Amino acid sequence: MLDPAFGFLIVIGTALLLAGAAIEKFRGLARFADIVVAYRVLPAALGRPVAWLIPCLEFTIALALLWEPTRNGAVAAAMVLLIAYASGLSVNLLRGRRDLDCGCGAARDRRPIAAWMVWRNLILAGALGVAALPWSVRSLGVTDLLTLVGGLTVVIALYAAADRLCGEVAPKFLLLRSRS
Numbered sequence: 678m679l680d681p682a683f684g685f686l687i688v689i690g691t692a693l694l695l696a697g698a699a700i701e702k703f704r705g706l707a708r709f710a711d712i713v714v715a716y717r718v719l720p721a722a723l724g725r726p727v728a729w730l731i732p733c734l735e736f737t738i739a740l741a742l743l744w745e746p747t748r749n750g751a752v753a754a755a756m757v758l759l760i761a762y763a764s765g766l767s768v769n770l771l772r773g774r775r776d777l778d779c780g781c782g783a784a785r786d787r788r789p790i791a792a793w794m795v796w797r798n799l800i801l802a803g804a805l806g807v808a809a810l811p812w813s814v815r816s817l818g819v820t821d822l823l824t825l826v827g828g829l830t831v832v833i834a835l836y837a838a839a840d841r842l843c844g845e846v847a848p849k850f851l852l853l854r855s856r857s
Contacts (some may be wrong), residue, residue, distance in 0.1 A: 681815060693829075697737040699739065713731070755805050761800070777789065801813075
């Protein structure tokens, strides 16, 4: 049985991630549509409609994760979505198309796809798999709330640090290293 404080940490963290991703996609929907089409994993005619659907789906899943009656379905949907993202990245990496924008950041944060992004999505899907386990029934107290807020703060900071390290620092380091 999963402790509810840990379960809430997973689902709220994922909800924040998906909602933030959806907002960024909505803010640059035309750019995101170009990215989806460029992946070439869907027929060309479906690329733009699916690009509009993706942030709607992310936002809907984020909300559904927060409501207990829809949580299990939302956990499954989020896992499928993350695995689909990992698959789209993997297909294009195998095709040698490493110059594609991942589409996972803000409009100003163009990042080429990389293998670490596949692993990131699979790890997130695995964490959600833990949240799919049955939760123990117990009342949550003030200590649990503090644990949740502290845990979310740490998880968000670690996610941001890992994202920056893998997405910005490591590629620049490798580029500098190859020049010397």
